[in-house]
Amino acid sequence: MSQSNSVNRQLVLASRPQGAPTADNFRLEQHPIPEAAEGEVLLRTVYLSLDPYMRGRMSDAPSYAAPVQINEVMTGGAVSKVVASRHPNFQEGDWVLGTTGWQDYSVMPGDKVQKLADHIANHPSLALGVLGMPGFTAYMGLLDIGNPQPGETVVVAAATGPVGSMVGQIAKLKGCRAVGIAGGEEKCRYALEQFGFDACIDHRADDFEAQLKAACPDGIDVYYENVGGKVFDAVMPLLNSKARIPVCGVVAQYNATGLPDGPDRLPQLAGLILRKRLRMQGFIIFDDYGHRYPEFATQMGEWFKAGKINFREDITDGLENAPQALIGLLEGKNFGKVVVRVGDDA
Amino acid sequence: MSQSNSVNRQLVLASRPQGAPTADNFRLEQHPIPEAAEGEVLLRTVYLSLDPYMRGRMSDAPSYAAPVQINEVMTGGAVSKVVASRHPNFQEGDWVLGTTGWQDYSVMPGDKVQKLADHIANHPSLALGVLGMPGFTAYMGLLDIGNPQPGETVVVAAATGPVGSMVGQIAKLKGCRAVGIAGGEEKCRYALEQFGFDACIDHRADDFEAQLKAACPDGIDVYYENVGGKVFDAVMPLLNSKARIPVCGVVAQYNATGLPDGPDRLPQLAGLILRKRLRMQGFIIFDDYGHRYPEFATQMGEWFKAGKINFREDITDGLENAPQALIGLLEGKNFGKVVVRVGDDA
Numbered sequence: 001m002s003q004s005n006s007v008n009r010q011l012v013l014a015s016r017p018q019g020a021p022t023a024d025n026f027r028l029e030q031h032p033i034p035e036a037a038e039g040e041v042l043l044r045t046v047y048l049s050l051d052p053y054m055r056g057r058m059s060d061a062p063s064y065a066a067p068v069q070i071n072e073v074m075t076g077g078a079v080s081k082v083v084a085s086r087h088p089n090f091q092e093g094d095w096v097l098g099t100t101g102w103q104d105y106s107v108m109p110g111d112k113v114q115k116l117a118d119h120i121a122n123h124p125s126l127a128l129g130v131l132g133m134p135g136f137t138a139y140m141g142l143l144d145i146g147n148p149q150p151g152e153t154v155v156v157a158a159a160t161g162p163v164g165s166m167v168g169q170i171a172k173l174k175g176c177r178a179v180g181i182a183g184g185e186e187k188c189r190y191a192l193e194q195f196g197f198d199a200c201i202d203h204r205a206d207d208f209e210a211q212l213k214a215a216c217p218d219g220i221d222v223y224y225e226n227v228g229g230k231v232f233d234a235v236m237p238l239l240n241s242k243a244r245i246p247v248c249g250v251v252a253q254y255n256a257t258g259l260p261d262g263p264d265r266l267p268q269l270a271g272l273i274l275r276k277r278l279r280m281q282g283f284i285i286f287d288d289y290g291h292r293y294p295e296f297a298t299q300m301g302e303w304f305k306a307g308k309i310n311f312r313e314d315i316t317d318g319l320e321n322a323p324q325a326l327i328g329l330l331e332g333k334n335f336g337k338v339v340v341r342v343g344d345d346a
Numbered sequence: 347m348s349q350s351n352s353v354n355r356q357l358v359l360a361s362r363p364q365g366a367p368t369a370d371n372f373r374l375e376q377h378p379i380p381e382a383a384e385g386e387v388l389l390r391t392v393y394l395s396l397d398p399y400m401r402g403r404m405s406d407a408p409s410y411a412a413p414v415q416i417n418e419v420m421t422g423g424a425v426s427k428v429v430a431s432r433h434p435n436f437q438e439g440d441w442v443l444g445t446t447g448w449q450d451y452s453v454m455p456g457d458k459v460q461k462l463a464d465h466i467a468n469h470p471s472l473a474l475g476v477l478g479m480p481g482f483t484a485y486m487g488l489l490d491i492g493n494p495q496p497g498e499t500v501v502v503a504a505a506t507g508p509v510g511s512m513v514g515q516i517a518k519l520k521g522c523r524a525v526g527i528a529g530g531e532e533k534c535r536y537a538l539e540q541f542g543f544d545a546c547i548d549h550r551a552d553d554f555e556a557q558l559k560a561a562c563p564d565g566i567d568v569y570y571e572n573v574g575g576k577v578f579d580a581v582m583p584l585l586n587s588k589a590r591i592p593v594c595g596v597v598a599q600y601n602a603t604g605l606p607d608g609p610d611r612l613p614q615l616a617g618l619i620l621r622k623r624l625r626m627q628g629f630i631i632f633d634d635y636g637h638r639y640p641e642f643a644t645q646m647g648e649w650f651k652a653g654k655i656n657f658r659e660d661i662t663d664g665l666e667n668a669p670q671a672l673i674g675l676l677e678g679k680n681f682g683k684v685v686v687r688v689g690d691d692a
């Protein structure tokens with residue numbers, strides 16, 4: 001069944017995954033459509049964003065954010081249309097962005113959602129990608145922690161994903177050499193042709209390390225970390241002195257159920273940070289940089305309107321298919337920003 | 347034999363250590379005393395500094411600085427007296443600081459040594475400790491990378507060493523809670539009584555981790571890393587969100603001949619950096635902060651003259667005993683800044 005005007009479908013967390021999530025970890029429920037109280041808006045979800053951080057919310061391991069509870073609606077950002085407004089800033093038909101979760105309808109306080117700017121409302125799903133959280137994540141991590149200088153080499157994985165593709169494009173706008181990493185020849189070709197990377201290496205290649213080295217003849221000055229795992233292993237020996245490593249995610253580890261076998265390379269990393277004088281720094285985008293969102297929105301809006309920003313979306317139709325889309329995302333099966341089209345955008 | 351005015355004793359690197367250095371890795375040689383050419387000064391070494399970084403120079407593994415070559419004089423900073431000057435800025439009897447190595451006499455270009463300020467010349471070995479490189483290392487790493495705020499908790503190991511003791515004292519001057527770690531009850535007591543640490547934990551205690559946790563009831567905001575190993579392991583779970591980790595050294599690893607057994611905790615560290623939004627950054631003091639030495643010299647000089655800085659030296663007599671003193675330093679057997687009194691200070 002698809003979105004209707006009589007039922008609110010919700011995907012709730014049925015159980016916590018051990019390792020990779022499976023369809024059994026989710027449950028589709030049907031509930032009445034809620035009503036907005038004074039100061040609230042009733043929203044109909046149109047595009048739901050799927051992002052790697054959601055794997056963390058499915059676990060109850062300590063993290064920077066509280067987990068989704070069992071039987072609770074899965075969390076997630078989405079763009080919605082206002083169905084009914086009891087808040088003076090919104091009216092029926094407005095496009096808004098909010099953390100409304102995996103469901104057809106939601107009721108939100110008016111001050112917890114934001115209306116989309118005109119240039120975004122023309123393509124509302126971009127509020128979930130390059131013009132939203134992933135773009136902001138790329139922008140702040142690369143520029144504030146990575147601090148790329150003209151002529152430096154910037155490396156990023158998931159080069160056709162929403163974060164990686166923006167890191168590459170911003171690196172090029174800043175005069176850097178941008179080297180991407182992606183899974184498969186098709187994605188690598190796309191990264192070169194559409195996102196302007198100077199090189200893109202297939203991490204599935206047998207000689208991945210050698211290819212990466214060849215693509216970085218002057219070493220690596222900024223490694224934007226979003227995957228971890230074997231990509232980080234290949235990057236380590238190529239890092240230049242005083243290289244910066246913004247740590248935005250380690251997707252390769254999210255489904256891990258334990259630590260890899262030894263030897264223990266933790267001391268090796270600490271020694272490398274010392275000898276090469278690396279700066280390695282994690283960040284959680286809205287917690288650390290929320291106050292700089294207006295700067296991002298202005299700059300990215302300018303670049304976007306000037307035609308300097310390309311993007312690719314990987315759209316799945318139907319809320320009921322969101323679990324499989326998230327499972328695929330965590331395995332790198334997506335090709336572009338993963339968005340679920342939950343309902344009609346008219 | 348001791349320092350004479352007829353022979354230049356030199357300690358050269360005889361072989362590279364496998365694991366911990368031994369006396370066999372050094373060789374004492376006797377050579378004629380060299381002569382200064384125009385623009386140079388002939389120096390008599392009085393105090394030789396021994397520091398953990400010297401272990402790195404004995405190895406030919408890739409590092410930030412070139413290794414000492416086999417049969418070459420061991421490198422090291424020292425304070426010396428000018429014996430003969432052919433440079434206009436120096437005259438016989440001046441106290442100078444320079445990288446003159448493990449030997450009785452050296453010839454240096456005048457622009458490669460610096461005259462000691464008056465308040466240091468009264469206690470010249472301090473130019474090798476709190477008023478020199480180790481003090482500078484503590485100062486810049488703590489203040490520039492650690493950025494400690496009043497009320498925050500700063501943790502540092504080797505709390506009675508020249509770097510750790512200064513980190514603790516500067517942390518207190520900045521209004522922080524200072525928690526030290528040292529080897530043995532005597533050092534811990536000294537850290538409390540002489541350096542003003544709020545707490546100091548014996549890393550040899552069976553319940554070291556529990557004691558450290560109890561000493562940091564509000565978690566750790568700045569961990570000044572100079573040892574690595576089990577201290578870092580105990581610190582990791584106590585780190586607060588947005589904690590800073592200046593990495594100045596990992597002495598516990600310097601004698602390692604391979605990586606420890608698994609599991610491989612490198613991914614765990616990367617995950618921790620992400621979730622806790624840590625900033626972990628290595629630095630090499632003169633390479634990264636040489637331009638800020640005047641600021642340090644002024645500020646530390648003020649604190650020192652105001653009686654706000656305590657120090658402890660661990661002095662070994664005789665150049666011939668330098669190898670054993672370095673071996674002990676790497677095992678944590680020293681109690682205070684390790685200085686070798688090579689010759690008479692008259």
